[in-house]
Amino acid sequence: MATTPAETAKTLEYLTTSLKAPRIREAAARIADTARTNHWSYEEYLAAVLEREVAARNASGARLRITAAGFPAIKTAEDFDFSTQTAITHTDYAAMASGRYLAEAGNIVLLGPPGTGKTHLATALGITACHQGHRVLYATAVDWIHRLKNAHDTGRLDAELRKLGRYRLIIIDEVGYLPFEQEAANLFFQLISTRYEKASLILTSNLPFARWGEVFGDVTIAAAMIDRIVHHAEVHTLKGASYRLKTLGTDSLPSTTHQTN
Ligand code: ADP
Ligand code: MG
Secondary structure, eight states: OOOHHHHHHHHHHHHHHHHHHHHHHHHHHHHHHHHHHHHHHHHHHHHHHHHHHHHHHHHHHHHHHHHHHSSEEEEEEEEGGGTTTTTTOHHHHHHTTTHHHHTTTOOEEEOOOOSHHHHHHHHHHHHHHHHOOOEEEEEEHHHHHHHHHHHHHTTTHHHHHHHHHOSEEEEEEEEEESSOOOOHHHHHHHHHHHTTSSSSSEEEEEEGGGGHHHHHHHHHHHHHHHHHHHEEEEEEEOOOSOOHHHHHHHGOOOOOOOOOO
């Protein structure tokens, strides 16, 4: 092809615009310089250019999925101090973050007192799942109930459950802070049972399973639910003092003893 460099640049601009691949337009000339300097083959050059575009597309897809998931804050494993939370090792975490549970439609349950890192780790796993290309939705148990009740009251419960089925991971945070009414417990049970062996859940709770009967107001519903959740689940019970209070320092805690001075 007897074209001048300027003509080629124009053609590339036209082609990358119609492909909606602006990163190729930006990178093509620069990578070509590197390719010439390093004597890359044509195939190596093509791979390097396409790689740039694919990496950028994946990153922007992950960004969109992270925003859509509705996490309360952005938390990652890098800012989690595993030395203060000995109930879970970095190796345990890394095995979960590999995403095998997602492929197997398994669940993860994080139990433990307030401030022990349940929401942090659930969010970190959720963000990792977004990076792995999965759709994720986060909400507290109370918010899930609102959402399901709303769908139920407007005759859309089945449609809503089907829609939620398209999310590979649903995070249900804070099971147990507020008790559910009978109707809410039934809705919650439907959410759990429609996902059973189909798609994953991460649940967190400040209460051990033995006390879930109190949350759902019915030991039979609680037992049926726990059965489905733990059948293919990894359960970790986090321990220790609240990280929130630890970072405040005990001096600033309200005193429970009577002060005499
Ligand atoms: P929980 O959900 O168990 O009540 P959170 O995950 O919300 O606790 O943790 C409370 C706060 O402390 C959050 O800001 C969280 O990022 C932080 N935090 C908890 N545990 C750790 C830890 N081991 N390393 C770093 N930050 C932590
Ligand atoms: Mg929490």
